[in-house]
Amino acid sequence: MKRFLLSVVCGCLVSALTQAEDIEKPNILLILADDLGYADTGFTGAKDIKTPNLDQLAKAGVVMNNGYVTHPYCGPSRAGLLVGRHQARFGAESNNTYSPFDNYMGLPVTEKTFAKYLQEVGYRTGIVGKWHLGAAPPFHPNNRGFDHFYGFFSGGRAYFPESTSNKVPLESDTGLNDYMANEGGYLPLVRNSGAGELTEYLTTALSRDAAEFVKESTEPFFLYLAYNAPHAPLEAPQETIQKYQAIEDPERRIYAAMIDEMDAGIGMVVDALKASGKYDNTLIFFLSDNGGVYPEYWMPESDWADNTPFRRGKVSLLEGGIHVPFFLHWPQKLESGQFDGLVSALDIAATALALGNAPVADEALDGVNLIPFLTGEKLGCHIRRCSGTWKKAMAIPGRYVRKMRNICIRHCLA
Secondary structure, three states: OHHHHHHHHHHHHHHHHHHHHHHHOOEEEEEEEOOOOOOOOHHHOOOOOOOHHHHHHHHHOEEEOOEEOOOOOHHHHHHHHHHOOOHHHHOOOOOOOOOOOOOOOEOOOOOOOHHHHHHHOOOEEEEEEEOOOEOOHHHOHHHOOOOEEEEEOOOOOOOOHHHOOOOOOOEOOOOOEOHHHHOOOOOOEEEOOEEEOOOOOHHHHHHHHHHHHHHHOOOOEEEEEEOOOOOOOOOOOHHHHHOOOOOOOHHHHHHHHHHHHHHHHHHHHHHHHHHOOOOOOEEEEEEEOOOOOOOOOOOOOOOOOOOOOOOOOOOOOOHHHHEOOEEEEOOOOOOOEEEOOOEEOHHHHHHHHHHOOOOOOHHHOOOOOOHHHHHOOOOOOOHHHHHHHHHHHOOOOOHHHHHHHHHHHHHHHO
16 A cells, blocks of 8 residues: 555656646747848847837847857858757758759758757747758658748748749849749748748748747747848838838838838737747747848849948858847846857757757757856856867868857956
8 A cells, every 4th residue: 555655646746747847848939030230130239220029029138249150141050050060060061952852952861950859858849931951852841840830941032922933934034044033932832741821921921920830839839930031132011111211222221121020020929929828938049040241242232231340241251241139038037138158059959958858968969058157057158168169160170160269268268
């Protein structure tokens, strides 16, 4: 009888602990902007572009003053972000083309996304928006750890539904190749294994689907909201463009409207979190995949973004290309403030997996859990990165890695 009672008590205790563990697991929302200039949000200094929702989240969260991505353009940056390992380790150092019949053009199947790890420990996982990590079946988000996918495979996409077409010619009227057509930028959206509807401005449609995902999730969720805004083509609703008539440059005016629409969409998702009672226990990451465009010699007209105070921008390994707007927001755990330590996009995977209690060996990741540093449980910079990961990274040639190593060492010695 005593053994029976002991087993019952132990069983109840284990059950209670398991339930408590599940309750403590936060929801995780990763919001990624595309080609966003460092100075083009209110919380990083913009005066001519309004981002009230982002500004409020940043004010109530922790702003990463030294937040970096691992590559200065889309595909490789996203590959490192989702795997939690530097993309050079697994050869994802170039953008993937839209190649739906190429089983080698995409995120290597040898790599496991952190969405897959979270899926395995009970999280409902979703991606809404831009994938850009392969269009063939092996690379489909539903096969890479995501329960839900609504978005597109290509690196860019037209924003208005009337642009959707399967029959766009691959050459423009001038006889030049149409990059968007070649990259699938006009194709219908995808919803899991079928076609996805688009009946409104794309940024709004993505935000609406993300808000619905948030509301209907009954278990802990991880949502990767991967906007293509404000990536070209420069397209925005006319009424939003009108709000920015004070901006003289017509291209920056449209760009500002695109950021405005993204900010409004983020507000829609935040409202869904609050309405469903999930706001306080949702950890929100916000950053850009790289810096804003810069008029390099091969795209001299691309000068609508502002990466002040940093030099150059997208495609450059100078600060303008890799130092991005970046914050964390988690009302239940994090007090508002700013963090000056060196932070990498690779830390997002490590943080999410630690909070989700996913069994991943430290050596399988190149980042670290940020939360102990942000709560004061650990002080200083990421000591393990300084002494380990960045020493290993020195095997990769280039001034960028050496510079990051030196910055980290300075933080350690400070």
